[in-house]
Amino acid sequence: MICIIVLFFVCVNGLDQNVTCPYITPREVDLKELDGKWHIAAVATDLEIEGECATILFNHKSNNTTDVSISWIVNNSVSFYNGSVALTVDDSGGDLLLVTYTDQKSETYSILDVNYEHYAVIFACYNNSDGNSSTYELWELTRMPHVKKMDATKIDQAIANYKLEDTPLLHFNNTEDTCRINSGSLLSPASLILTSTAAITLFRRLY
Numbered sequence: 031m032i033c034i035i036v037l038f039f040v041c042v043n044g045l046d047q048n049v050t051c052p053y054i055t056p057r058e059v060d061l062k063e064l065d066g067k068w069h070i071a072a073v074a075t076d077l078e079i080e081g082e083c084a085t086i087l088f089n090h091k092s093n094n095t096t097d098v099s100i101s102w103i104v105n106n107s108v109s110f111y112n113g114s115v116a117l118t119v120d121d122s123g124g125d126l127l128l129v130t131y132t133d134q135k136s137e138t139y140s141i142l143d144v145n146y147e148h149y150a151v152i153f154a155c156y157n158n159s160d161g162n163s164s165t166y167e168l169w170e171l172t173r174m175p176h177v178k179k180m181d182a183t184k185i186d187q188a189i190a191n192y193k194l195e196d197t198p199l200l201h202f203n204n205t206e207d208t209c210r211i212n213s214g215s216l217l218s219p220a221s222l223i224l225t226s227t228a229a230i231t232l233f234r235r236l237y
């Protein structure tokens with residue numbers, strides 16, 4: 031049953047657009063500056079999922095490696111999706127984030143815009159084989175749980191620059207309340223499985 035659910039989700043999801051991937055203005059990325067906790071304000075998805083608190087933690091180690099941990103809280107239960115990050119350079123000389131998840135899947139992300147103290151807009155895109163469409167994912171990250179107006183303006187601008195403003199987004203309800211985990215609370219195993227399947231589907235939607 032779980033397999034079917036996983037396969038079903040893995041097979042059907044992908045956010046398509048009827049144009050090829052946009053050219054991303056190359057930028058230098060500072061993994062050290064990216065360090066720390068980010069809240070996921072929104073992700074591009076065609077799934078109807080309830081999002082409570084979602085965060086990404088970048089953990090830059092003293093040996094110059096960086097771990098990444100995506101977490102998602104639903105009903106006081108937290109799901110993790112972890113991996114490691116390295117920088118790689120694209121054809122135009124810009125830095126890309128190469129994330130290798132613990133399940134050995136890997137994904138390359140561009141940063142459309144970033145202000146390391148406030149917000150980041152992260153993007154992955156693949157051209158489809160028909161030559162005139164593409165599949166993409168988009169992440170809006172903010173340092174604060176609530177998106178400040180000024181940051182929202184910048185994020186919207188970055189997205190509009192690449193003509194992605196029509197992207198359907200799942201917004202997370204990041205508040206101090208929803209981001210708190212009560213370690214004492216119990217969940218039925220069924221909802222735990224559903225939670226993590228949904229989370230992995232959401233965050234691994236290109237596969």
Ligand SMILES: *[C@@H]1O[C@H](CO)[C@@H](O)[C@H](O)[C@H]1NC(C)=O
Pocket residue numbers: 048
């Ligand atoms: C692409 O899709 C948009 C809406 O999603 C539509 O307005 C536009 O006409 C489409 N373009 C082509 C070439 O099909």
Ligand SMILES: *[C@@H]1O[C@H](CO)[C@@H](O)[C@H](O)[C@H]1NC(C)=O
Pocket residue numbers: 050051052155156157
């Ligand atoms: C997608 O295709 C367009 C047009 O052929 C090309 O300019 C672009 O570099 C391609 N992007 C990727 C990520 O392959």
Ligand SMILES: *[C@@H]1O[C@H](CO)[C@@H](O)[C@H](O)[C@H]1NC(C)=O
Pocket residue numbers: 091092093095
């Ligand atoms: C870097 O350090 C971490 C622990 O701090 C360790 O798990 C990892 O294997 C190290 N990586 C390399 C390439 O040395």
Ligand SMILES: *[C@@H]1O[C@H](CO)[C@@H](O)[C@H](O)[C@H]1NC(C)=O
Pocket residue numbers: 094117
């Ligand atoms: C750490 O990695 C970055 C990019 O991967 C590199 O530019 C830098 O020189 C490295 N620093 C050290 C101390 O190895």
Ligand SMILES: *[C@@H]1O[C@H](CO)[C@@H](O)[C@H](O)[C@H]1NC(C)=O
Pocket residue numbers: 087099110111112
């Ligand atoms: C993922 O990383 C977080 C933060 O480092 C850690 O607390 C959690 O136990 C990890 N989960 C898994 C499944 O590896």
Ligand SMILES: *[C@@H]1O[C@H](CO)[C@@H](O)[C@H](O)[C@H]1NC(C)=O
Pocket residue numbers: 048160161162163
């Ligand atoms: C995209 O390409 C396919 C096959 O090459 C074609 O059938 C389709 O009409 C094209 N779509 C658009 C919007 O140009």
Ligand SMILES: *[C@@H]1O[C@H](CO)[C@@H](O)[C@H](O)[C@H]1NC(C)=O
Pocket residue numbers: 203205207208
């Ligand atoms: C967001 O979380 C707060 C605090 O838990 C809750 O009161 C509110 O109803 C939630 N909003 C939505 C849209 O889920």
Ligand SMILES: *[C@@H]1O[C@H](CO)[C@@H](O)[C@H](O)[C@H]1NC(C)=O
Pocket residue numbers: 104105221225
């Ligand atoms: C969260 O808990 C409520 C009440 O206990 C339940 O109705 C709901 O289905 C749960 N949601 C998830 C995603 O497990």
